[in-house]
Amino acid sequence: MKKLLTLVILFTSTIASAGTLVINSNQSGEDAKAAFDQYVADFSAAHPEVTVVVNEFEHEAYKVAIRNFLTSEVPDVAIWFAGNRMKYFVDQGLFADVSDVWSEYGLNDSMASSKGSLTVDGKQYGVPWGYYQWGMYYRKDIFDELGINTPRDFDELKWVCAMLKKNNYAPIAIGTKFLWTAAGWFDYLNLRINGYQFHMDLTAGKVSYEDPRLDDVFDKWAELVNGGCFLEDHASYSWQDAQSTMINGESAMYLLGNFITGNFKAAEMLDKVDYFQFPKIYDGVGMAEDAPTDTMHIPAGAKNIEDAKKFLGFMSNPEAASKWAKSRSFLSPNANAEPPSDRFQKMGFKVLNEASGIAQFFDRDANPDMAKTAMEGFQEFMVKPDREAKIRARLERERERIHGSL
Amino acid sequence: MSFWERNQLKLAPFIFLTPAVSLFLLFVIYPIIDSIWVSFHDWSGVARYALNEDGTYKNFKWVGLKNYIDLFTYDDEFYVSLLNNLKWFVFSLLAIPLGLLLALFLNQNIFGMRYIKSFFYFPFVINAVVIGVIFSWFYNPKYGSLAYLLNIFGLDPIPVLSDEVLATYGIIAASFFPGIAYTMILYITGLTSVSKEMVEAGRIDGASGLTMLWHIIIPQLRPATLIAVVVTIVGALRSFDLIAVMTLGGPWGSTKVLAYKMYEEALFNFRMGYGAAIAVILFLLMSIYIAWFLYRLFKQEKGEK
Incomplete structure (x- = not known):
């Protein structure tokens, strides 16, 4: 039904005449839609001469639809993701260069921290609207009851797992049915063990998946798997299914993005939950973080480029920018935006400001086909760690097919 | 004129x-x-007719048989999908005798039987997506009713959909739910046209029970069986919706079939050419089956004349 709806919207969207600004949005769901509508309302108040038409798509369906509408019914603004996801369309010539928006609206200063993830060959191809931290969300009440402190390094993490397990908790919740949650674990282990640059080289296809430096990553991961740290049968569950085990008090920790706090809030248990940064593993390796950035772009075939640039430039308005980000539990990339007041957003803000490097996330940093094969491999590894060699050989073969032999 | x-x-x-x-x-x-x-091109599915300055296509590049060579020599998942298609092909056919069984059971003149029949037919009316969701709940090893049932007998829950061996069978079992209903309705209509005289004659000759079923009833149900086989097999070959809903091809790709792999490669991995190559293989497989089927049909019709 939703697909049909988006189709109808897609066709009716072409009726909008010149002078109006057509925006294709993936901000579906009650909160997201309200947050985006607010931003549009603020924009319309500042620019009453522009008529804004928003075509809303369901978040997952949007990922498929965008490839069609970028070449057929081109909107003036499209919401998307930074990093490789953006670069993919830039390489195909489907996103317009918006470097002038960055200079004209002073984004080079106010959004300096996100600039890199929106830059290809020295030019900017989009404007970020929000990003969020990843990290370990945990049941503080369970930790307190058992007298456990949050782990500061890998050995402590293992010890915490053992303690929780001894007390019949599933130490770490995870649902890998949709694969990407497993990639979070790979990202963090690799970032903590081999550092930011190695991780980015790997996701860019410049390092072999059979590289000996990855041995330690898979060894440490296998220690957690074999130690029974993860929720059993996790391949059966979506991330939301796994989350319900944490809400029910069966599991105690969850490595996930800050969007999970919205669900804790809905379950009225925010006071029982807290956040800690993924612990260090080796001294001397910088604490890099995953912080996916969501963005806005102007498609190359947009009709109303002038107003589209106004819309992107409106992100320089600190009030409108912070309102949108905050109501999504995101952080605003605008340095002038009001600092976050929410406990989790504050912690994320601090962690990301101190981070030695910011990765987008495995499936946003790597090529889409590489990401798919790799994440299936990660899921398999988290169930059958003894197949490590076979899995890594498969990943390397796919890397070689896409990026060529090293 | x-x-x-x-x-x-x-x-x-x-x-x-x-x-x-x-x-x-x-x-x-x-x-x-x-x-x-x-399928002979490398194409991401985007801007097919965009041109380079020299007039060649920018995104649509001729690669000859490369997609097919990759498929057969490079891609283990292709063989997994092919094998899964075979499993679907073979095990889906079980829906036919089960449907017949149900039809025979329901083919009685009892008060209200019509309503009972319509209840049994109900699964066929439900959308496959809904069936997929219901069965995913059923199989859920933590909160599902299968885990609950096993627990009653003191057994541990079986994570059907995250077990690489069981998952495909789990989905095929879900496909029985509408499949059996469909074959049942075919057989119920078939049974109404079974000639009473022949049954009488058989009875006089001392046939009863299984002998009656095998030698008198089933031969007369042949048209229904034919349609049941065709529909079931075509359904099995293009099985997709239940997989997409229940496992997304997982765990780690072990429940993919060709149709699902095609969809994933073309639309999610941005490999339209490669996806098209899979589609061509699937098309050939179906064509072979349909050709064989038509050949048999013609031969049979000739025989009857």
Whole structure:
């Protein structure tokens, strides 16, 4: 039904005449839609001469639809993701260069921290609207009851797992049915063990998946798997299914993005939950973080480029920018935006400001086909760690097919 | 007599056929030919006709048989999918005897039997997506009713959908739910046309129970069986919706079938050419089956004459 709806919207969207600004949005769901509508309302108040038409798509369906509408019914603004996801369309010539928006609206200063993830060959191809931290969300009440402190390094993490397990908790919740949650674990282990640059080289296809430096990553991961740290049968569950085990008090920790706090809030248990940064593993390796950035772009075939640039430039308005980000539990990339007041957003803000490097996330940093094969491999590894060699050989073969032999 | 009046009888059929034939050419034949053409190219599915400065296509590059070579030599998942298609092919057929069993059971003149029949037919009316969701809940190893049932017997829950061996069978079992209902309705209608005289004659000759079923009833149900087999097998070959809902091809790709792999490669991995190559393979497999089926059908009809 939703697909049909988006189709109808897609066709009716072409009726909008010149002078109006057509925006294709993936901000579906009650909160997201309200947050985006607010931003549009603020924009319309500042620019009453522009008529804004928003075509809303369901978040997952949007990922498929965008490839069609970028070449057929081109909107003036499209919401998307930074990093490789953006670069993919830039390489195909489907996103317009918006470097002038960055200079004209002073984004080079106010959004300096996100600039890199929106830059290809020295030019900017989009404007970020929000990003969020990843990290370990945990049941503080369970930790307190058992007298456990949050782990500061890998050995402590293992010890915490053992303690929780001894007390019949599933130490770490995870649902890998949709694969990407497993990639979070790979990202963090690799970032903590081999550092930011190695991780980015790997996701860019410049390092072999059979590289000996990855041995330690898979060894440490296998220690957690074999130690029974993860929720059993996790391949059966979506991330939301796994989350319900944490809400029910069966599991105690969850490595996930800050969007999970919205669900804790809905379950009225925010006071029982807290956040800690993924612990260090080796001294001397910088604490890099995953912080996916969501963005806005102007498609190359947009009709109303002038107003589209106004819309992107409106992100320089600190009030409108912070309102949108905050109501999504995101952080605003605008340095002038009001600092976050929410406990989790504050912690994320601090962690990301101190981070030695910011990765987008495995499936946003790597090529889409590489990401798919790799994440299936990660899921398999988290169930059958003894197949490590076979899995890594498969990943390397796919890397070689896409990026060529090293 | 004008040209029209003279040739009216000859021309009329062609005129009547034109709309249907042109639609068929446009929406069936053209996509097939185009898919075959695309399968010889490297294309991401974006901006097919965008040109380079030298007039060559920018995103649509001829690679010859590379997609097929990759498929057969490089991609383990292709063989997993092919094998899964085979499993679907073989095990889906179980729906047919089960449907027959149910039809025989329901083929009684008891008060209210019609309503009971319609209840049994109900699963076929439900959308496959809904069936997929219901069965995922059923199989859920933590909160599902299967885990609950096993628990009653003191057994540990079986994570059917995250077990690489069981998952495909788990989905096929879900497909029985509408499949059995469909074959059942075919057999129920078939049973109404079973000749009473023959049954009587059989009874006089001392046939009863299984002998009666095997030698008298089933031969007369042959048209129903034929349709049941065809529909079930075609359904099995293009099975997709239940997989997409229940496992997304997982765990780690072990429940993928060709149709699902095609969808994933073409639309999610941005490999339209590669996806088209899978589509062509699937098309050939189906064509072989349909050709064999038509051949048998013709032979049989000739025999009956």
